[in-house]
Amino acid sequence: MGTLALAAKITHVPSMYLSELDGPRKGTRQDAIDGHLEIDRRCRALGVDTIVVFDTHWLVNANYHINCAPHFKGLYTSNELPHFISNMGFEFPGNPALGQLLAKICNAHSVETLAHDATTLNPEYGTLVPMRYMNADQHYKVVSVSALCQAHYLNDSARLGWAIRRAIEDEYDGTVAIFASGSLSHRFAQNGLAPEYAFKIWSPFLETLDQEVVRMWQRGDWTAFCAMLPEYAAKGHGEGFMHDTAMLLGALGWSGYDGQAEVVTPYFGASGTGQINAVFPVTPQTGAAIPAAQASSARGYQAVSRL
Numbered sequence: 001m002g003t004l005a006l007a008a009k010i011t012h013v014p015s016m017y018l019s020e021l022d023g024p025r026k027g028t029r030q031d032a033i034d035g036h037l038e039i040d041r042r043c044r045a046l047g048v049d050t051i052v053v054f055d056t057h058w059l060v061n062a063n064y065h066i067n068c069a070p071h072f073k074g075l076y077t078s079n080e081l082p083h084f085i086s087n088m089g090f091e092f093p094g095n096p097a098l099g100q101l102l103a104k105i106c107n108a109h110s111v112e113t114l115a116h117d118a119t120t121l122n123p124e125y126g127t128l129v130p131m132r133y134m135n136a137d138q139h140y141k142v143v144s145v146s147a148l149c150q151a152h153y154l155n156d157s158a159r160l161g162w163a164i165r166r167a168i169e170d171e172y173d174g175t176v177a178i179f180a181s182g183s184l185s186h187r188f189a190q191n192g193l194a195p196e197y198a199f200k201i202w203s204p205f206l207e208t209l210d211q212e213v214v215r216m217w218q219r220g221d222w223t224a225f226c227a228m229l230p231e232y233a234a235k236g237h238g239e240g241f242m243h244d245t246a247m248l249l250g251a252l253g254w255s256g257y258d259g260q261a262e263v264v265t266p267y268f269g270a271s272g273t274g275q276i277n278a279v280f281p282v283t284p285q286t287g288a289a290i291p292a293a294q295a296s297s298a299r300g301y302q303a304v305s306r307l
Contacts, residue, residue, distance in 0.1 A: 002172030004165050004282050005046040007252055008039055009180045009245065011265070011275040012057070012129040014084035015198070028199075033133050035265030035277030039179075040134035042279070048177045050095045050141040051134070052102070052164065054247045055126035056182035056240030059148040064106065064113040064160055067121055067144040068099020074122055090128050095141035098172060102143070105167035111160045126181040147182065147244040154230055155291030157243040161250025162290040180248035184210040186239035189272035202272035209236050210267060210274040217261035217278065226255040239273070253285035 011032050019029035043051070057080075058065070071093055078085040096117035103115035123131075123144040131142060145164075149157065161178075168176045185206040189197035201207035213232065216225045226249060233242035249257060257280075265277035 001170065002168045003175045004168050004178065004251065005048050005175050006039070006043055006177040007179075007248060007280040007282055008177070008264075009182075009248060009261075009276060009278045009280065010036065010039065010130055011183065011270075011277055012126045012181050013183075013270040013273075013275055014078060014081050014125065014129065015270055016129055017085050017088055017132070025198075029270075031268070032265050032275070032277065036130055036133035038264050039277065039279065043134070043177050044139065046177075047175045048140060049174045050098055050143060050176050051131075052098075052143045052145060052176060052178045053123075053127040053130065054145050054147040054161075054178070054180045054182075054244035055124050056147045056244050057124035057126035058144060058146040059150060060146040061150045064111060064149070064152070064157075065146040066099045066103055066113060066115040067094075067119065067123060068096045068102075068115050068117050069094045069119050069121070070096055070117065072122055072142065076122070076125060076128055078125055085125060085129075088128065088132070090123075090131065092131055092135050092138045093141045095143050098141070098167075098174070098176070099143045101171055102145075102164050102167050105171065106160050106163040109159055109163035109166070111156055111163060113160065130179060130181060145247070147180075147247060148240040149243045152243060154233065154241070154243065154246040157246035158250030158254055159290050161247035161252075162254070164247070165251040165285075178248065178251055180244035182239040182242070182244040183270075184213060184238070184267070184274035184276060185236045186273045187237040194271055197269070197272040199269050200272065201269040201274050206236060206274060207269075214261075214263065214267055214276065214278070217280075218263065220258065220260040222249070222257045223255045225249075248280065250290055252280055252282065254290050256285060257283065259283045
C-alpha cells in the first residue's frame with residue numbers, strides 16, 4: 001500500500017530560468033521559484049520518493065504515454081522559446097517500476113496507456129523546469145506523463161488520474177507526489193508584443209476568468225468547476241487543453257473532491273498567460289464519481305464538451 005502524499009498545480013514558465021541569469025530578467029521570477037522550493041520542502045517532509053508530472057509540453061497524438069526511463073541526463077534547449085531556455089542542464093533518476101505499474105492500472109481502467117522505460121526520450125520542460133528547483137540534488141525519482149493531448153477526451157484524462165491514484169495507493173510500495181504542470185489561461189501575447197506582456201495577462205476577460213477559477217479552487221467548489229472545465233479549457237485557452245488539470249482532479253476524486261486549494265505562489269502573468277503554484281490537499285476518496293471513459297474509437301479534443 002502506497003501513499004499519494006501531495007498534489008499541486010504548478011507553473012513551469014521558462015522565464016524562471018531567465019530569472020537565474022544575469023540580465024534584465026534576473027530575479028524577476030523569484031516568487032515562482034520560491035513556490036517550487038516550498039512545495040519541495042513539503043514533499044521532503046512527507047517522505048515523497050517519486051514525483052509524477054503531468055506535462056503539458058509533451059505532445060501526443062494517440063494513447064497516453066509515460067516516460068519512466070531509469071535515468072535522465074542532458075542539455076535542453078526549448079524549440080518553442082530557445083531565447084528563454086538554452087542549454088539548460090538536467091539530471092535525475094526515473095522510476096521504471098512505478099511507470100509500468102501506472103500503465104498497467106490505467107489500462108485496467110480502460111484508458112489506453114503505454115509506459116516507456118527503454119527509451120532515449122527525455123522529458124519536456126514542463127517536467128525539467130520544476131525539477132530544476134525541486135530536485136537539483138536528485139532526491140526524487142521522476143516519472144513524466146504526456147498531457148498535451150491532441151485527440152483525447154478530458155474525461156479520459158480524469159479517469160487516468162484516478163487510475164494513477166489507485167495504482168499508487170493499492171499497489172505501489174512508496175510515497176508519491178503528483179503535479180499538474182501547466183498554466184491557467186494560456187493565450188500568449190501576439191508576436192511583437194511579448195516584451196509588453198512579460199508580466200501581464202493577455203486580456204481582462206482571461207484574467208477575470210482565471211481569478212474566479214482560483215477562488216473556486218480555494219472555496220472547494222469542485223462540482224461547478226468540473227462541470228465548466230471543458231468550456232474553460234476552450235474559451236480560456238487552457239494549456240494542453242487542461243488535460244493536466246483533469247488528471248489532477250481525477251486523482252483527487254473529481255467533483256467528489258472535498259479539499260480546498262492553498263495558493264503558494266499567487267496568480268501572476270507571464271507573456272500573456274496566467275500562472276500559479278497551488279497545493280491541493282489529498283483527502284480520502286473511496287467512491288469517487290470519475291467520468292465514464294469514452295469509446296476508444298472517439299477522436300478529437302474538440303469533443304471535450306461531452307465530459
